[in-house]
Amino acid sequence: MTAKRRDTRQRAVIWHALDEAPGPLTVEELFGVASQQLPRLGIATVYRTVKMLEEDGEIVLVKLPDGLSRYEPASREEHRHFSCTRCTRTFDVDLGPQWPNEVELAGGFVIQHHEVTLFGLCPECRQ
């Protein structure tokens, strides 16, 4: 279904920014980073590009409880998201304890998957 994609500078810069980041980036953060290398970049292009990359399975959408859309490379191994309550940046951290899937809860609810977001202080902010 995926249409033919062209190799553009915008796509490369945006992908690179995501690949370098220590965790998922919001469109706004991505726009800030990418704009430095592409001054005429429009925010709409960022939105369209992340949608394409997501369609192509190169990146994944991460939704944290703040409601903002964040993206990160799909290639990262399974992990949790840690949101710093001070600097508000989001990091990838190790998986840690698991939650049982396909388990039936009292009341007849069947869990298919779950999402955990950790909140606290990142190494820089705890100082």
Added chain:
Amino acid sequence: MTAKRRDTRQRAVIWHALDEAPGPLTVEELFGVASQQLPRLGIATVYRTVKMLEEDGEIVLVKLPDGLSRYEPASREEHRHFSCTRCTRTFDVDLGPQWPNEVELAGGFVIQHHEVTLFGLCPECRQ
């Protein structure tokens, strides 16, 4: 700091709808339910009312990964949120396994709190 509140029909109807619900309701859902009893109700009133109720500590804001704001009575005991992947409704379910707080993760991250959202099928939808 809380200003004097007046006892209005709108406030009563909105509170009642939240109190009856099996889980947190979005503003849209709340508006739908409350409108049946208050045909001239405006959506802005719902937004203002939930903000007031939240300020007064009567209800709490629940943010699920879909980014929508939901509200539920603050009096409910601790629980998880279960989001049905079929009917999209959200329910309160028992707490289940806990995640350790105040623990330091590898890398120097300190967890202050965490949020878990469970996804799956509700009793009605699994049939």
Added chain:
DNA sequence: GTAGATGCAAACGCTTTGCCGCTTA
């Protein structure tokens, strides 16, 4: 009677879309 609350519409902020000129293949 009066401060607080409501309804309506305009304003907002984030995201998406339309249009059209530009670029990649």
Added chain:
DNA sequence: TAAGCGGCAAAGCGTTTGCATCTAC
């Protein structure tokens, strides 16, 4: 050279605010 892409501006959509009116007290 043509279809995909990017930039810009307008449109959407959920949420908030301004304002005149209404109502609880």
